[in-house]
Amino acid sequence: MSIQSKHFLNTPESLVLDSLEGLCAVNPHLALDSQNKVVYLSSRDSSKVALICGGGSGHEPAHAGFVGEGMLSAGVCGSVFASPNASQVRRGINLVENDKGVVIIVKNYTGDVLNFGLAKEQYAALNPTKSDRAKFLIVGDDVAVGKTQGKIVGRRGLAGTVLVYKIAGALAHRGASLEEVYDIAQWVASRIGTIGVGLEHCHVPGTASSESALSPSEIEIGMGIHNEPGNRRISPVPPLHELIPQLLEHLLSTTDPERSFLPFKGKGNGDKVVLLVNNLGGTSELEVGAIVKETVKGLKEAGVEVERVLSGTFMTSLNMPGFSITLLLLPSSTDTDAPQTSQILSLLDEATNAPGWKWSSGLPPSTIQQAATTVPSAAGAALPSEGEKLAASDPSAFIDAVKRACKALIDEEPEITRMDSIAGDGDCGLTLKAGATAVLKEIEEGRIVGDDVVGSVIAVSRVAEEQMGGTSGALYSIFFSALAQGLQSNRSPNTTSVDSTLWASAASSALTKLYTYTRARPPSRTLVDPLDALASKLSSGDTVDFKAAVGAAADAALNTRDLEAKAGRSAYVEGDRLKTERIPDPGAWGVKAILQALVK
Incomplete structure (x- = not known):
């Protein structure tokens, strides 16, 4: 399949700022620092902990789309797939700083970690009396990157980061202390895993058109959100009832020494999760619905109880035709120093006016009956050849x-x-x-x-x-x-x-x-x-x-x-x-x- 290389825009250079202005038009509660590309709450309660996030653009609604009451206080945006610089981030911190403190949350990508980290250290140096009131959290939830491969750099940050925003932001909105907000954000970050899959890579506006990265019959498992390659390709494209179990194996495995990141107890031991199915940008809602259905079914067959289902466009790779599955493993009765499951779910269900957050039922999914499906396969034919063969x-x-x-x-x-x-x-x-x-x-x-x-x-x-x-x-x-x-x-x-x-x-x-x-x-x-x-x-x-x-x-x-x-x-x-x-x-x-x- 071909990479879509045409876009609706004024100019590639103005696209990010034009988009942020449109976002603020959607939600009048938001304000924009155009020079630094910072979206922030125009009026916020300074007695509550502030949360700030950001990164390269091209992942909308992440990150600025999650700025709102009960979620984030500010989002700092770079160019497409490029981290904002430290002065932009420092401006974002200054716009939302308060006596109670700020938690800075970034995905695990080198540019984001360095620039947001530098901004945090500069803020602390310029405000020594508040240096202990700025916390820094890195989220890496990608299970496609094995432990050996990611030994130094760690796992990439993907759509699971949005669950950290929501749960920590809701707790901050309730008036929790800086330590409480940071601790729950850190706990959620330690219990999420994400695996992505794509039919094709994406095209960055303003760059030359590129040829297809995948053949028409291929998919790639382990996709990142910056056109990074996955960890393997499958051909032909399998039907969902074959693909989803393979993806879930990456998330649920307790025996793979490279990818056993989450402490699942195994079938029959009461594992409970929050499921987030994320559209990477170019997948139709029709297909996303089918993906959700098969994922819930697959989790049930694996003995995992789904407490909440979130579905929609949360963190994209521009218009990539693909999706990711995120699991948040909820605490069990034997987990020590963990929040209560009821608290996690109530924070997740709490209302927010952040434009990017999607509707959810606040209830576990209903039982899904699986209908048998068959997918015909096509066999290739040998090309004819002329003359005497060697x-x-x-x-x-x-x-x-x-x-x-x-x-x-x-x-x-x-x-x-x-x-x-x-x-x-x-x-x-x-x-x-x-x-x-x-x-x-x-x-x-x-x-x-x-x-x-x-x-x-x-x-x-x-x-x-x-x-x-x-x-x-x-x-x-x-x-x-x-x-x-x-x-x-x-x-x-x-x-x-x-x-x-x-x-x-x-x-x-x-x-x-x-x-x-x-x-x-x-x-x-x-x-x-x-x-x-x-x-x-x-x-x-x-x-x-x-x-x-x-x-x-x-x-x-x-x-x-x-x-x-x-x-x-x-x-x-x-x-x-x-x-x-x-x-x-x-x-x-x-x-x-x-x-x-x-x-x-």
Whole structure:
């Protein structure tokens, strides 16, 4: 599916401020500091604790939409997907400060934590008598980020943050002390988990149109709210009655050492939750209703009692077609130092005039009867091919090797993404993973087969062109297209299968054709370094030694960590940083992963 790249706006630059002015028109209780993009309550009771939040725009109604009586006192807004700066936040604190204190709540994203934290420290330095009356809370509720992966940075903050706003804000509205408000906010933050899923990424207004990140048959689980990739993709898109249990497993698991974040007691032990189903921006209300139904059903089957259901648009990723599920695990009778369940629910049910807060019944959901559904599946057909085919010497081994290469790229995606976040623009891992996933689908649908090597290589070239995009997609597509030409032009008369000599000569001619379209030459800190090493080694002796050639390519990929960037996006990265961190070229690392898997 394509990414929607058209928007209703005056200009991209004015969109955030125009939207905030519209929000204030909706709720006359709100006021706006236009210069600092701070929405705040125009008149508030200074005898009550103030709550302030914020972050990048593009998540509406979060964050400013939750400013209102019984919820937040102020929301500070940055540009789309970009944190506001510390002076904006400090202005927000000054607008709502009082003798009772302020609680600052931020999602766990580096920019938000740093800028809001800096503002809090500056406020304390400028107001030493009030330094102990400013509390700071970071919320990270994403269960898609494993404990090992998030060991240092922690989990991302997602839609569960809104439950912290509501419960803590209602308690502040009742006149509770700063410590009481902070303690309940901290407790709620420790008991929430969120998992997101998307059909596609979103487009930021004012940026160039981008190609689809997901194929029409894919969904991505573990989506963030800033176009970050998820932790896995599924194809074809499963029906909800298959998808929802997979998502709930991420939230309810007590055995997964990477994702057992919440202390569920397990089926039959009286776990109770608040359920929040959040529209990430581009999902229809029709679909959201079906998602709620299946989620409530899935929780019931898992032995979890749902005390409240909240549904709607709470924290978006612009117009992303996706949703997230949040569970707030309510206290049990054996929990010590925990608020009462009745208190949590009453705070959640308490009325607020915040425009972003959605209606809820204040009651547990009614019983839902599940109707049986069937979803037909479509099988792909192999593409017709013309002329005499070239088969692999071992067709089954050929397909197994291609599958290994694809799976290796998918497994390496987090590491390649990490490398590219330093040495490039951060998309290399996702681009390669998209290509690998699409190739696996081509195999599944019979368009890549061991008895038609040329047709299969052309199919890979097409995948690189259509599914990967950008520089990497073009380079891969050219190389595989040239490889297919080389197999045909270098074959001997009456040859019906591809042997090692033909593979070697085709690889050499493919590299020659690739050099027609790129100025990169080794050593260049690009993917041509391992490709050149491979081709050179294959043609250097009387016999073809693929393992030795792959070893040379792997060495060349590793050696890019010490090379000066001469081509690609790494050429724009400050050179000393690359030398200090010794990050190999992400594209070269991807080639290494492919080649090593092919000869494994």
